[in-house]
Amino acid sequence: MKHEIFLAKTFAKFEPLLQNELLQLGARNVQAMSRSVQFEGDLSLLYKINYCSRFASRVLWQVKYFNFNSNDDFYKEINAFSAEKYLSRSGTFAVSCTASETIFKTPLFAALLTKDAICDRFRDIYEQRPDVDKENPEVQFHVHIHKNNAILYLDSSGDSLHKRGYKVSNHPASINEITAAAMVALSGWNGKCDFIDPMCGGATILIEAAMQALNIPAGYYRDKFGFFNWLNFDRFTWKNMINEHAIQDDIPIDLYGYDINPRFLGMAKANVEKARLEDFILLNKRDMRTVKPKRTPSMLIFNPPYGERLEMEDNNIFYKEIGDALKQNFPQCKAFLISSDINALKNIGLKTCFKQNMFNGPLECKYYGYDLLSGKFAPTYQSQHGDHKINSKKKC
Template sequence: MPQYFATVARSLEETAARELERLGATQVQPEFTGVRFRGDRELLYRVNLWARTIFRVLVPIYEFPCRDRKSLYKGIREIDWDRYLYPENTFAVRATGKNKQLNHTHFTALEVKNAIVDGQRDRTGNRSSIDINRPDLSINVHVHKNRCIVSLDSSGESLHRRGYRPAVGWAPLKETLAAALLDLAEWHPHLPFLDPMCGSGTLPIEAAMQSCQIAPGLFRKKFPFTNWPDFDASLWKKVYQEAIDCQRNSPPAPIWGSDRDREVLQQARTNASLCQLTSSITFSQTDITDLQAPADCGIIICNPPYGQRLGNSQQLSALYKQLGDIFKQRFTGWTAFIITGNKELAKCVGLKASRRIPVYNGSEPCTFLKYELY
């Protein structure tokens, strides 16, 4: 079976590996910011459509020794690009990694582009054009030490951009991180869920999408693999239709999102509406001081501010203490989680965390704290 490589956010490799296994992947091997796995073409289509915690699915096609510009150009010319790219097609190159001689990704990508079009001109007299926005073929080149791996990018734009979220608040979570936090919290659709500081609604929307069995890829107009010469239209139609057929009309347990900011809450409602989840999430304008448990048990995930941009240290210390007091006094029987990038603020919660899970929010190291509320 073909081998694939899923790119993921740092610290979410194991979470993504579990998700890929659930989707049917075999020989799953987590690596730094990625997961290698195997599967057939149907799995490739399904992962792009259903994966919630990964960025891209790459299909490696060639690996070669690569020390410098000359060996890079030579290696790229060795690939039979006629199998993947016709002169009338457009393409784009994304380079990652580096070594001593190839230490600038833009230069690496440019050299790869030159090698591809030079080969096309030699064989046909014509060449493909570059389209960085909507290319027919997306090529990924990764340089590590003295090796280069060339892959076809089946996903194109990062899968964390679901396509439903034109409205965002301050410091929004990536959708992939939100989905991973739900997994790390061991939340499942039969448990009530609450985000008391929901901002533009990423966490409640991701929870509702999982509860209603909505594949995140359904919001995309197109995937790059549909342009590949070996694209199986009937297989893709089958996978796509199965995703449509399995959707639920409503979640089996309630999902709530609240925020004190009326404007940002309207953004959350807009995003939920674009997912056709308006009736699946209850949004309310609620100050944290007025927060009450809406059920006897459930999961709370909270992403309070922890950076200088969103408040001074004294105000945030008071906020974190307030969260701890409210959880303890009003949410007996619940399990609460807080994600924060500030260890000193985390101490202000005043509750003993039963788990401390290291995660990254973008490039920011954070801790996902679990509190059992008895």
Template sequence: MSNNFKMLATTLYGFEPLLERELLKLGAMDIKPGVRNVSFVGDTGFMYKANLSLRTALSILKPIKTFKFHSEDEFYQKLYEFNWSNIMTVDNTFMASATTHQSIFNNSQFVGLRTKDAIVDFFRNQTGKRPNVSTDDPQLIFNVHINRNTCTVSLDSSGDKLFKRGYRTVTNIAPINEVLAAGLLLHSGWDGQSDFMDPMCGSGTILIEAAMIACQIPPNLNRKTFGFMHWQDWDEDLFEVITKSVLKKIRPFHFKITGIDKAPSAIRKAQDNVDKANLSEFINIHHDDFFSTSKEDERPLHMLFNPPYGNRLDVNPELFYKILGQTLKANYKNTKVCFITSDDDAPRFLELKGSKPIKVFNGGIEANLYQFKIY
């Protein structure tokens, strides 16, 4: 008998093809991309491996119940009738989050509350006790997804979102999300086969994700907990076996990864985070103003950065990108340059020809990933 089941990996807008490729490489079966998610099939060991290894996933969900409903009462009743004691005990803390699409419910918070009520009522009637709801640190997270009149309830195997890698202790203003950083690197074609530079490195997230891709280090190796560790079928021995197997894929890196920033405070934070991620042997960080730097040698260089934009840019955008373009053309020949910005005029001010930009979201801000080759 097969112990495989269907799972859903959620991701950021525009990262679906990247996540699909990651899942394929990892050995998932029956992969189907959706919108901001990719569904796939695997067993419990694969679920552990996916949580440890996927760079562009935000969470891995395991569907436990799907049903149709036509009224609010029927929705509650079908949830209440489910045997929740197969999933949790009355002593577990839990929370329920919901998303709705073209449904009779137009308030996802209300759906979360009704789900919580059904679970609490089930246990109260079965045991006379009620489980506690916790929004801060729940042991179990239920994800309720409603599309028209179909509801799917899933268990969140990740717990905290997977961009919480466990290495970032300190950040600057507007730090880039780790999953976004990894996805931008993969979109930019970074494969660890050249030198790498982040000329405006902030708290070092792009550098760390670049080093982990280059060395094939599982991105969530530094995490202390995952949601599945609170499940009834949690298998610590299996998790150990899976962790050892993903560690075997780590490979040496023979190039340089460099980060610079003009803010001394950013350099200190970046160095702290790099140390915490155990990557200081691969990443070199120093204090400098990129506009007064030049490339050290003729070797190919891959550059990806997240320049300040919008209200974080303390100079005129036209002037900023003009000087950036001049610096790159004069001092950084044989470099692939990639950066993310919400400023649509940036490429025009740069006066560089590049490939078609890729639309992404940084937080709630719509932005583009631009890519140029400096010959």
């Protein structure tokens, strides 16, 4: 297959994680940029990255690169692109645009010109044109313009890849799935010791951790990707790729989720069931300050309330109590937590072994790790609970 150029988008600070992941998935000429990583490969790699990437939010395929000096030039270049190879004359499409230092006053104008150029081409060839659907287009184009250079992309993902397909219930302060996956990866957890989210809300972190431990692809629960709608979609290559992906159906560890709020635990339960991970993720109502690990070492990863989306009485006192609980109840464990309340974080009162800035949606956060051990962190042991099966009765 021909080698193509792709651009995978991600969130600020996750570029190195994404770069490394793309290399492992077989991408070539991988170059990290700001909130994106460019790489090369064929269309089967594009399918694979949409299906497997935990850190990409979408993947764009560069279908045309050109220079232009006027509106007319721009129109002609887009009009010459064979959009009919991907989009049906009776289909729907949308165009988004980013532009800087260009002749166009607004990106919207460039997007409209792109739309006209595509529609006129269809009218000339078929006397029929596809419709624009901004909400739910079958084919999404993106134009990126800088000065007099333009790149036309096809968006292969459709909905953002953080929409994994397992969230049936949305916690009001739920963490983004890509951020949760990055938190697990950055902690160095290797799936060989128990995992605890003591303030689990809708269970995003637990589900992302279980998916990593079981080698479940990030896109496993999704029922569609943007490229499914392209006229050149190769269903055979897609099916082969997903069938080759081996999922582990048993692991000798448990994942525990606790929350003080029964309503939120209900949401966690619904999401865990949708992901068919109830044999692995054990949920209970509990105050974090009373939780103890069933086995040590264990890994704790959580996002306590920041007071932004959930009301808090006093973050400073609460974070001090979290720090005390970690110190007293979790010897020989590691704990990682994310928060946007930098002052409250100081009240944890433990020495950090890991620090990284990151975002949770628009919120600028700190992600801190604490080594609570007195002794070695050597995470390997056998399951207490016997056999687990991800797909016990239900087919995944």
